[in-house]
Amino acid sequence: MVVSLLANFAILCLFAVFLKVYLLRRSSNPSGLPYPPGPKPLPLIGNLLDIPRDESGKVYAAWGRQYGELIHFTSLGVHYVVINSMRVAVDLLEKRSKKYSHRPNLPLVNMLAWDFNFALKPYGEAWRQRRREFHQQFRAEKTMEYHPKVLENAHKFLKNILAHPENFAYYIRHYPGSTVMSVVYDYEVAPENDYFVNVAETSVDMLSESTNPGAALVNVLPILQHIPAWLPGMEFKRWAQKGRDITMEMINAPLRFVRNRLDSGVPTTCVTTELIERLSDSRGRLDSQMETVVRDVAGIAYAAGADTTVAAIRTSFLAMILYPEETRKAQMEINNVVGSKRLPTFDDRSSLPYVEAFFREVLRWHPVLPLSVGRAAYEDDIYEGQFIPAGANVIMNTWALHHDENIYPEPHLFRPERFFDPNGSLSDRYPFTAFGMGRRICPGRHLADATVWAAIALVVAVFDIKKCKDEAGNDIDVLEDYQDGLVSHPKPFVCSIKPRNSHAESLICDSSDIA
Numbered sequence: 001m002v003v004s005l006l007a008n009f010a011i012l013c014l015f016a017v018f019l020k021v022y023l024l025r026r027s028s029n030p031s032g033l034p035y036p037p038g039p040k041p042l043p044l045i046g047n048l049l050d051i052p053r054d055e056s057g058k059v060y061a062a063w064g065r066q067y068g069e070l071i072h073f074t075s076l077g078v079h080y081v082v083i084n085s086m087r088v089a090v091d092l093l094e095k096r097s098k099k100y101s102h103r104p105n106l107p108l109v110n111m112l113a114w115d116f117n118f119a120l121k122p123y124g125e126a127w128r129q130r131r132r133e134f135h136q137q138f139r140a141e142k143t144m145e146y147h148p149k150v151l152e153n154a155h156k157f158l159k160n161i162l163a164h165p166e167n168f169a170y171y172i173r174h175y176p177g178s179t180v181m182s183v184v185y186d187y188e189v190a191p192e193n194d195y196f197v198n199v200a201e202t203s204v205d206m207l208s209e210s211t212n213p214g215a216a217l218v219n220v221l222p223i224l225q226h227i228p229a230w231l232p233g234m235e236f237k238r239w240a241q242k243g244r245d246i247t248m249e250m251i252n253a254p255l256r257f258v259r260n261r262l263d264s265g266v267p268t269t270c271v272t273t274e275l276i277e278r279l280s281d282s283r284g285r286l287d288s289q290m291e292t293v294v295r296d297v298a299g300i301a302y303a304a305g306a307d308t309t310v311a312a313i314r315t316s317f318l319a320m321i322l323y324p325e326e327t328r329k330a331q332m333e334i335n336n337v338v339g340s341k342r343l344p345t346f347d348d349r350s351s352l353p354y355v356e357a358f359f360r361e362v363l364r365w366h367p368v369l370p371l372s373v374g375r376a377a378y379e380d381d382i383y384e385g386q387f388i389p390a391g392a393n394v395i396m397n398t399w400a401l402h403h404d405e406n407i408y409p410e411p412h413l414f415r416p417e418r419f420f421d422p423n424g425s426l427s428d429r430y431p432f433t434a435f436g437m438g439r440r441i442c443p444g445r446h447l448a449d450a451t452v453w454a455a456i457a458l459v460v461a462v463f464d465i466k467k468c469k470d471e472a473g474n475d476i477d478v479l480e481d482y483q484d485g486l487v488s489h490p491k492p493f494v495c496s497i498k499p500r501n502s503h504a505e506s507l508i509c510d511s512s513d514i515a
């Protein structure tokens with residue numbers, strides 16, 4: 001019985017794949033123009049076997065050198081185009097942003113209830129409304145109001161590392177998450193095992209798993225969502241139901257926390273209270289539709305902002321270990337400008353051009369999202385005589401843009417000097433492409449910028465970070481090696497972290513929790 005069910009199910013899947021490929025072939029290119037060039041597809045499965053599993057940004061950049069700035073391939077009837085140059089990125093994502101501000105439809109994301117997240121919503125009114133509210137709370141001038149909270153959390157970060165340098169990776173993870181939670185919910189994250197953080201991390205992990213090729217079959221064959229969960233091969237539906245409950249808890253629990261505080265009269269100022277105030281009617285009531293907007297806008301900040309910022313700070317630690325000369329220059333600049341009697345603050349930022357260049361190079365050197373966040377073509381388009389079909393997945397290869405020799409010579413090297421003009425002053429160039437482009441550009445970038453800058457400036461000011469020694473006194477190698485995934489983290493590494501001197505140690509101990 002089970003065998004026959006399995007066989008039927010396999011036949012159904014194969015039939016659905018063939019039907020989908022057949023229909024796409026018939027309908028997708030009415031113009032008769034060529035698709036952008038790319039690797040030769042196999043019948044039916046297309047380039048399924050060519051799609052890289054690791055270092056996708058590098059592989060697509062290499063395809064770009066072979067085929068061109070815009071490449072095309074298919075997999076099981078789905079079209080993909082990859083943008084490999086700044087020129088094409090500006091043409092499509094900025095100049096034609098209306099056509100390319102859509103996101104691909106991923107049924108599994110919706111099944112996990114992650115469609116609350118406007119980062120994954122299709123271009124339309126629900127996205128526009130949430131993005132507008134988010135922007136109000138995180139635009140550049142507004143974000144400056146959060147600087148004291150960023151510094152407060154950065155000071156705690158230094159104290160934690162001083163106390164337990166061997167746990168630096170854990171504290172790098174803790175700092176951006178606690179900063180976001182305090183800005184958005186006025187909530188202080190527990191030093192360990194925090195309930196809200198644990199729920200959020202589980203939900204984010206499940207979202208990442210949902211993009212695994214095995215789990216994602218339903219993204220290619222949406223018909224699978226309608227097959228009963230008790231059938232063999234449908235375990236993902238039970239897994240998705242569990243994920244759904246966790247996602248709802250992730251967005252509802254912190255909102256309940258704020259509501260309870262407000263109801264108990266505890267003074268609370270945060271993004272969520274401002275949103276509640278903004279979206280309530282003249283009698284101070286929030287209808288259920290607006291309550292959902294508050295929940296979604298607040299709920300996305302941790303999900304979109306914590307792991308990304310962690311990856312950037314990890315990369316900055318890697319740079320400090322692998323590029324000691326550049327790190328020493330940043331330390332010298334802080335010594336000269338800030339001195340040894342206080343820690344740097346945001347007021348010092350414009351007087352610390354080398355630290356600024358170091359920070360920008362961190363964003364460029366290993367982009368946090370090497371393939372940005374996938375877009376989809378809203379309608380058929382013709383670009384330079386090539387056809388891009390509606391619904392095609394559009395990938396901005398940030399890795400290729402940041403490693404373009406014509407813009408960044410010797411791009412594999414970590415070289416902050418590239419952000420200086422020949423006359424020695426800091427240039428206007430900022431690797432904003434790390435945050436995407438056009439109408440979907442990261443709206444949390446000002447908070448990310450402040451959180452990563454503060455980590456770099458404060459850590460460099462007070463710590464020496466070096467390779468550890470083995471028992472024979474030799475350096476333990478640290479590799480420039482990255483995990484693949486939507487968010488690209490350096491693989492775990494060990495290092496020695498010591499206060500630069502006794503002044504630095506006292507500065508950390510005396511630093512205020514209220515900056």
Ligand code: HEM
Pocket residue numbers: 118119120131134138180300301302304305306308309312368369372373374434435436437438439440441442443444445447448449452
């Ligand atoms: C270093 C840290 C960060 C990096 C590198 C980063 C990068 C990105 C990128 C590449 C995108 C996609 C943009 C596109 O499609 O063109 C994005 C979207 C987004 N980011 Fe960030 N981000 C970071 C931190 C944050 C933070 C701290 C927040 C929240 C406070 C945030 C909130 C968002 C949101 C809401 C979106 C979705 C925008 C939309 O679809 O309209 N990000 N981010």
